[in-house]
């Protein structure tokens with residue numbers, strides 16, 4: 619049975635755009651997609667702005683009744699307390715935040731986030747009704763040193779989803795670290811190979827039916843000219859887009875990837 623999974627195009631802005639720029643960007647993205655008669659039921663769209671923009675994006679989305687979703691780029695594993703600089707999933711939920719990235723490779727490498735921390739963040743996000751987007755992926759050194767390039771992402775997945783509640787909604791993002799912001803996109807076959815291994819592991823952990831319904835995104839130098847070939851792969855259900863999500867034309871073209879391929 620082929621599962622029906624609504625593709626998700628997620629724009630991770632990283633540390634770009636202040637709240638005023640965020641308002642202008644989301645407004646313009648919504649107009650562009652409206653002009654193109656984009657059907658959000660066929661391809662879901664979400665942006666991941668910096669924390670300081672989220673309240674502004676929330677207000678715009680709710681006032682203008684936009685169908686663009688939004689998420690945060692990280693959350694604390696704790697709900698509240700003496701954790702200077704951290705942001706609670708509870709506070710994000712109070713701003714109607716739908717998604718939260720967990721374990722993006724920039725968090726793992728620049729902020730020493732371990733698989734154990736990622737697992738605690740997944741749990742914290744779920745505790746407050748957010749949908750975690752768990753990011754996994756190998757570095758170039760790990761890929762070159764391994765006979766099984768998918769094994770690193772699969773091990774991160776296994777740890778990150780430990781003790782997952784039975785009814786939890788999650789999204790997985792496979793991001794080969796060597797393809798992030800480098801212009802070196804994984805080939806569609808390389809991305810599919812790892813995403814398929816992720817789905818097989820999800821089936822082992824959670825059962826076939828549940829695994830078949832979980833969306834797996836690919837991230838790493840996704841652009842309008844390569845999104846179509848990536849989206850043709852059976853285990854890839856969307857993209858986590860960095861650089862190209864900061865450009866309205868590029869991001870809306872990625873969202874409307876079916877136009878490129880006549881799928």
Ligand SMILES: O=C[C@H](O)COP(=O)(O)O
Nearest residue numbers: 630798799838839860861
């Ligand atoms: O979260 C997004 C990824 O890090 C990919 O970034 P990129 O599209 O700039 O390579």
